[in-house]
Structure formats: C-alpha cells, structure tokens
Amino acid sequence: MNLPLEDDLWHRIIKTTKLKVGQKKMRQIGLRSIMIVREESQIFATDALCRHMAWPLAYGGKIKDDCITCPLHQTRYDLKNGEIKEWSPFPLFPLYGRIVGSLRRPSPLVVHETRELDGWVEVRLSTA
Numbered sequence: 001m002n003l004p005l006e007d008d009l010w011h012r013i014i015k016t017t018k019l020k021v022g023q024k025k026m027r028q029i030g031l032r033s034i035m036i037v038r039e040e041s042q043i044f045a046t047d048a049l050c051r052h053m054a055w056p057l058a059y060g061g062k063i064k065d066d067c068i069t070c071p072l073h074q075t076r077y078d079l080k081n082g083e084i085k086e087w088s089p090f091p092l093f094p095l096y097g098r099i100v101g102s103l104r105r106p107s108p109l110v111v112h113e114t115r116e117l118d119g120w121v122e123v124r125l126s127t128a
Contacts, residue, residue: 010115010122019043019121024058024068034112034123037063037079044079045112045123051075052088052104068109082109 013027019038026048027034033048035058050057050070060071067085069076076085087106113124 010117010124012120013045013123014121016116016119016121022063024061024063026056026058029123029125032125035061035068036114036121036123037068039063039066039079043114043116043121045114046077046079046082047110047112051077051107051109077109080111082111084108 011029013029013034014025014036019025019036021038021040023038025036027036033056035046035048035056037044037046044066046057046068048056048058050072052070052075053072055070055072057068057070062069062071063079066079067076068079069086073088074086075088077083078085084106110126110128112126115122115124
C-alpha cells in the first residue's frame, strides 16, 4: 500500500470566517511557519519569513498588486509565484540597502497551494 507523502496532504489551517479580505495570518504546519493572505479574489499561502533576513512578513508587510513588501529591508515578492521583485532596496539609504542586500543571496519566497473546503482554508505544502 502506498501512503501519501507528507507534502501531498492538505492541512486545515484557519476557518474561512477568521480570514478577512486584506488580512495576513501566520500559522504553523509542523515546524514550518506559513503566512496566509486573503485578497479580493484569491487566498495566498507562502512561507512566513522573508528570505532576506527571516523577518515575519505577516507583521507589518505591505500588500499591493499581489506582492508583499517586507517591512524590514523592503524586499518585495510576488504572492502568486514567490518571484523576487526587489531585493533589499532599503530606499532611505541606498548604499546601506546594497550592503545589507549582499549579506544573503536573493532567493524566491516559497508559495503553497490553497483551497477553501467545508468552511476551512487548507494548504498543501510545496515541495520546493
């Protein structure tokens, strides 16, 4: 008998009624921190920490045009695919931003599949 891999499982993460449009929430699936975001037409799930300096994106991250901007050094990611739009620009001090940005190699945000089922938001973890 073949059992499903852990990454193939759907995890109930939050009741649908507890995630309003524009809200960001952090939840745990095992040891993995996940950020859930509800926009008008879609729910996004990504790893919760900025890939630059591991700041929790749900705490102060700004969402615009389906992208989230980390409040710490302004790294901006596309919520649909995790693509980096800007890597640590830190606009107030451009030289500082380049130095701090060079501390870690640019790395996309991991995006997870979501669905709504039986009043719950469910997440299937990406294998990336």
